Amino acid sequence: MQNNINIIWNVLSAILEENFTFSNIKQIVGLSGFDRTILSNMEQRQGSGGSSKGQLINEIDKYINDFTPENKKHFINLLTEEILKRNSNLKTQIHEYLEKLGWQLIGNNIIPIEIFDLAELQELDENSHQDLLKAVVRFRDGDLSGAMTSICSSIDSLTNDIYNRFSLGNPNTASFQERCNKSIQALNVLEQMETELTELGWEASEITHFKKNIKDSLNKLALVTQKLRSGMGDVHGTKPVLKSLVFDSFKFAQILIRMMTR
Template sequence: MTTLNDAWGAIRACLESSFYFHGIKKIVGLAGLDTTRIAHIDEKPAADGSSKRPTKGVLMSGIDQVYAEMDEDKRRRFVVIAAEEIVKQRPDVQPQLEEYLSRLGWQWLDDTLVPVNLFDAADLAELPAEPRAELIKAAQRFRDGDLSGAISAACAAVDTVTSSIYRDAGLGDPGRASFQERCNCSLEAREVISETQKQGSL
C-alpha cells in the first residue's frame, strides 16, 4: 500500500540534491516542521575562527527525526506542502520530483500530490477542465482520509459530465433524473454500453 512515508522519501531526495542548506530549512519550516528542533544544526565557530557548517546529510537526519515524531495528520500536511514549495521555488526540479514520486507510487497532478493507483494521468488529461478538477479534488480528499468528501467530489465530477452529455444529446433536464438514471442514459447516449457488450461477445 502506498503511504505518505514513501512520498517523503522522494521529496527528501529532491531537497537534499537541489537546495542549499538554509533553503532546506526554509522549505521544511514553511511545511510546518518545528525548526527550533533543528536550530542546533547550523554554522558553528571553528577553532581557527572560521565557521563550520554540518553537512546536508546531518541536517536531513535531524529533519527525519522530527518528521518521525509527527502525528499522521501533521505528516500529511508536511509532505504535501513541502512538495508544493519545492515546485514553487524550483520549477526546474519538478520533472525529477515527478520521476522519484512515480517510482514510489505517487504522482503530481495539477499541483496536487495523489497516489498513482487512483488515476491514469493520460486518461485524466483528456477530460474537460471542470470534471478533471473535481476528480483531482476527490483524490486529494481520499489521500487525506476524507472518504465522504472524496465521494462527494467524485459524484460532482460525474454530475458535470452527465449534465454536459444531456445537453449535447438533447436528453432533457438532468436535474429531473436520478443519479443512476442520468449515468445510464449518458452511457447509452455515448454508446458505451453497446460497445462494451460488443467487445464482450468477441
C-alpha cells in the same frame, strides 16, 4: 501508510538536498509546518565548524519521525507545494522518483497509483478531472464519504456538459441513473460500438446481444453508483462507509466516464 509516507519524505528530502541551498531548505520546511527553532543551532559556514545540507536533512529526519501520521501527511503535502512553488521544473523528477515507489504527482498532490493512475485520468473527459482529483485526495486523506461524493460529482460535471451540448433538458430534475443513460444515448455510444465491432468482423447477431448486455450493465452500474452516493456520499464525512466500495467506485466512475468521453 506510515512507512509509505516515510518513503515520500525520503524522495522529497533528496530533492531538497540536490536542488536548494542550506538556507532555502530551512525556509521551505519552516513554511511547511516544521518548527525552525529546532534548527537554530545549525548554520552553514565557510571552512570548518558549519553544518552541511546532509546534516541538516538528518536533523530534520529525527524530528519528523516523531510526527503523528496526520501531521506527517500534512507536512508532506505542504512541502510538495513549497518545493514546486519555487521550482516547477522539478515536477517531472519528483513524479519519476515517486512512480518507482507506487506513488505519483497529480497537480501538486502526491497520490498512490493504486487509487488512480494519472495515465488513466488523461484518457477521460476533462470535465471530470477536477472532481476526480478531489475524490482521490479525499480518499487518500481518509475522508471516504467525501470521496464518494466527489466521485459522483465528476460524473455530474460531465453529464451537465452533455445535457447542455445536446439540449437534453434540466439535468437537476433527473436522477443520477437517468442522467448517465440519457448522456450515453445522446452520444450514440452503442451505435459507434456497433460500427467498430462490424469493422472487426463480428456477426450482426453477436453485436446485438453484446450491445444489449453492455446497455444493461451500464444501466446497473449507474444505479449502483447512485445508491452508493445516497448511502455513503457526504461532504461532511458523517455517514458510515465501506472503504472497499468507495475504492471500487473509482473504477465504476472510470467506466461510465470513459463511455461518455467522446
